Amino acid sequence: xxxxxxxxxxxxxxxxxxxxxxxxxxxxxxxxxxxxxxxxxxxxxxxxxxxxxxxxxxxxxxxxxxxxxxxxxxxxxxxxxxxxxxxxxxxxxxxxxxxxxxxxxxxxxxxxxxxxx
Amino acid sequence: xxxxxxxxxxxxxxxxxxxxxxxxxxxxxxxxxxxxxxxxxxxxxxxxxxxxxxxxxxxxxxxxxxxxxxxxxxxxxxxxxxxxxxxxxxxxxxxxxxxxxxxxxxxxxxxxxxx
Numbered sequence: 768x769x770x771x772x773x774x775x776x777x778x779x780x781x782x783x784x785x786x787x788x789x790x791x792x793x794x795x796x797x798x799x800x801x802x803x804x805x806x807x808x809x810x811x812x813x814x815x816x817x818x819x820x821x822x823x824x825x826x827x828x829x830x831x832x833x834x835x836x837x838x839x840x841x842x843x844x845x846x847x848x849x850x851x852x853x854x855x856x857x858x859x860x861x862x863x864x865x866x867x868x869x870x871x872x873x874x875x876x877x878x879x880x881x882x883x884x
Numbered sequence: 885x886x887x888x889x890x891x892x893x894x895x896x897x898x899x900x901x902x903x904x905x906x907x908x909x910x911x912x913x914x915x916x917x918x919x920x921x922x923x924x925x926x927x928x929x930x931x932x933x934x935x936x937x938x939x940x941x942x943x944x945x946x947x948x949x950x951x952x953x954x955x956x957x958x959x960x961x962x963x964x965x966x967x968x969x970x971x972x973x974x975x976x977x978x979x980x981x982x983x984x985x986x987x988x989x990x991x992x993x994x995x996x997x998x999x
Contacts, residue, residue, distance in 0.1 A: 870988075
């Protein structure tokens with residue numbers, strides 16, 4: 768069965784520091800997709816990124832970057848020069864191969880990130 | 885509307901009451917998902933609709949939980965004889981396609997508290 772582990776329950780840093788959120792996953796499938804979502808206090812999950820299992824190229828989007836390493840089954844997320852607005856709960860998720868089209872997501876427990884001014 | 889909407893945003897029920905939670909997906913989205921998020925946890929899959937067909941209900945925790953999407957758009961999650969362990973945020977998500985890694989767009993959720 769698929770499983771996602773986010774070992775860091777809470778992280779607190781001072782603004783402008785860099786911070787890395789860890790994500791480790793388990794799956795027996797060779798084809799899978801990994802996601803990161805942000806959940807601000809409003810509660811709505813906001814999509815950040817999707818990667819497929821065949822693309823290990825790291826990705827950078829502004830202050831955000833993602834490091835995907837199949838050898839260690841990890842998909843870590845780094846925020847550079849953090850800002851107070853980055854404060855939220857961040858979820859890593861794995862999608863199972865679709866069964867009749869159901870690409871359901873398996874989420875980790877989330878990491879609560881607090882950026883202090 | 886621009887995004888997925890859910891109503892009510894908050895619901896308090898006495899143990900044993902029935903509740904109905906509504907989800908309005910993004911117009912034209914074929915796929916609709918329900919997730920349950922307990923306090924301090926990640927969302928957990930409940931059920932999936934492709935248009936009006938409920939193709940996967942493997943995550944529904946008991947037969948007290950029932951979901952429908954009769955016309956392939958709005959969906960309702962119904963919980964009968966609510967129990968305290970049903971207290972959670974119920975999230976609805978929709979996506980435009982069927983197969984493939986489509987991004988799921990989430991609503992703000994309904995926070996259910998069972999007293």
